[in-house]
Amino acid sequence: AVGPNGKLKDASEIVWYNDADDDQPIPSSSTIKSPLHPFFAGATPPAAVIAGARRSTRAPRPSMRILDPDNVASSS
Numbered sequence: 001a002v003g004p005n006g007k008l009k010d011a012s013e014i015v016w017y018n019d020a021d022d023d024q025p026i027p028s029s030s031t032i033k034s035p036l037h038p039f040f041a042g043a044t045p046p047a048a049v050i051a052g053a054r055r056s057t058r059a060p061r062p063s064m065r066i067l068d069p070d071n072v073a074s075s076s
Contacts, residue, residue, distance in 0.1 A: 001009040016026045065071055 001014045003009045003013070017024075018026055
């Protein structure tokens with residue numbers, strides 16, 4: 001898409017259609033207000049508040065006791 005000055009338009013200035021035969025353009029991202037989970041946005045999620053205290057949402061690392069293949073639990 002070329003602008004009136006002969007230069008390429010920015011993607012935000014282009015009217016997008018799903019199909020060339022469509023009458024209605026695709027709504028721009030500025031008009032769509034869908035909440036995006038922080039995981040997909042690449043942001044760190046906020047700390048969870050549990051019983052008035054903040055707790056990290058980072059997944060804990062398994063202890064060496066669990067990772068040790070020689071540490072087998074007995075079946076009895």
